[in-house]
Amino acid sequence: MAEEDAPPSAPRQSPSADEQSVAKANEAIAIRPKRGRLTLLSRRIYNALLYHSQRQGVDEPVYKLALSELIGDARFNSNNTELLKAHLRDMQATTIEWSTSGPALKRWVSSQLLGTVTIEEQGRGRACMVTWRYPEEIKERLVRPHQYTRVLLEISGQMRSYSAAVLYEIGARYLTSPGRLSMREDVVWWAAVLTGRSDIKEVDYRFLKRDVISKALAEIDALCEDFSIELIEHKRGRKIEEIQFRVVPKMQQRLGEISGAERNIFDLALVGRLIALGIKQEEAQDLYATTDEAQLRATLDHVDQRLRSPTMPELKSPAAYFKDALKKGYAAVKSLAPAEARPAVSPSTPAANQPVMQQQLSPSDRMLRIRELWENDRMAQARAMFAEMQIPAQGELRSQFETQRLEQLAAPIARAWRRDGPASRVAASTFYKWVAQTTWPEEPSDRVLLDFALQRGVAGI
Structure with missing residues (x-):
């Protein structure tokens, strides 16, 4: 440890x-x-x-x-x-x-x-x-x-879900332990730890794994350069009673040993799912590069469920439906149990007796989500603007970034930038966020954010 x-x-x-x-x-x-x-x-x-x-x-x-x-x-x-x-x-x-x-x-x-x-x-x-x-x-x-783990604020701050932030810190703790194995606990214990909730009494493990654990593991793999995390399940009979995690160090390779294409491994299966919906390959790769992987997977799963539904009318354009679902955050708040299996909950039913789920966002969390979507939109604009620049102008902007920000970055992000520049999946979000803040330095008021939400159809998230 x-x-x-x-x-x-x-x-x-x-x-x-x-x-x-x-x-x-x-x-x-x-x-x-x-x-x-x-x-x-x-x-x-x-x-x-x-x-x-x-x-x-x-x-x-x-x-x-x-x-x-x-x-x-x-x-x-x-x-x-x-x-x-x-x-x-x-x-x-x-x-x-x-x-x-x-x-x-x-x-x-x-x-x-x-x-x-x-x-x-x-x-x-x-x-x-x-x-x-x-x-x-x-x-x-x-x-x-006396016993502690060093947690890099820059890496922790890049995590987009609570469960990923927890697993990142657990990974940092057990990365140097002999077995690289986390604590082994029951499913209810892990559900409370990974969601930050104290009212969890029972859990359907299938939905905890699908909606919380798998997405957090994908997020860690995409954003953390030093390690990835694997899930280990322990069964009693056919039922999974306990779980733990194994921390797997990522290979540290020298600069120049492998090509840029090999360093920045795209999840081709995920891109392939986008193309299968009718999205052009170039656009699918752009979506993959500018969107959180967990959000892409969740939205693709939502569209797949919609396509398979026998009670819903046929989709004329799955690609258009996917883009609309992604923009409006249809998959941002999902239950850990299917709606038809969920018991009816009256106003008097205590929250502790409900199955574990991601509850409806509070007004403050909704404003935070809108703010994140606004920032993502600015980052996407910054990325598009950078792509349209001439090579000398791109070089000048990169030099400004290195002068102003490189020494302030956490070591793993700085290493990723020096190695791959804007092509790095680890450092790219930091770079394009800086480009957006430099280009549009004004802070949005709550009114601006609400107008943005109304224009993009996300006010009800």
Whole structure:
């Protein structure tokens, strides 16, 4: 396991790319909340808070930071403080358990994930500040852990689903362990850990695997350069009762050993499914290069189900239907059980008695989703603009990116950029995001985002 006896190093003023990481206590990686829920954004924010707490030191009674810096490090990219507050409340309402066992002592602690948080708006022209505390019982174990895993904020911030973010941290933890095997736990335990929900009592494993695990594994494989993760299933009779994961290091190959085409392996089967719908090969490859793989798979599965449905009218253009479904996010919120198998739920039915599912998005999460779609649209525009540039102009833009951003990137992303440039699946999103922000630096207001959602037909996600 990625454990070290020495505490994290003392705070530095100017962290390099390799230091853009948080020393995360191993107990805080696979968190199974006992009360409340965790989201992708709350996990990003929590990692960013830990990063700055560790730089300020364990002896500080309270931690303080400019809100803009927290937002940047959490890859939040929004000035909507109400949305930020909603996720901070989630962390404060989430109860976790910490257990310690020794020769003469066993200690159990039930605690909040985060203590008091204050946001101070100091008036025009002055930075908005955020201060926070941790519960005293677990503060030192969080801020100066003895056994911990280094989590790169840049890589973690690229994950698009909560389950992928959790599995990335689990992969980082067990990458250096002798067997490279994660903990072995029952299916309900993993469902709670991979969804961040505390109300899960029963799970249909087929749908957990299809809608959560498989998509997260594909996301890890696409975005993480250092390792991939394999699922291991343990049966009792015919039923899968427990699962665990194996971390598989990716081959580290020297620059120039293989061609660019071999370095950037496309999932040809996925591209082939797009072409089979009637999408031209060039357009299918563009869609693959600019769209999250998990979202592509989910939308293709949705279209396949629609085509096979005996009760629905025949689709005249599966390709057009697919593009509309992808744009409007038809597959963004899916249950982990088929609708016909789901029991009727009355307003009085407790959520804990429902099958595990991805619930309807809250207003704050819906705005976050719209923001992500808006950013994806800008990135797609930036990619198209870059493709239309003359080669000298492309070279100049790449040089600007390297001058302004390369030293700030996490080491795996910087290596991928130096090796493959914009063709890299690991570094491309960082580059095109920078191009978009450089070309269109203005921040969108909530009104702009809502107008975008209405124009694209995504307001009801």
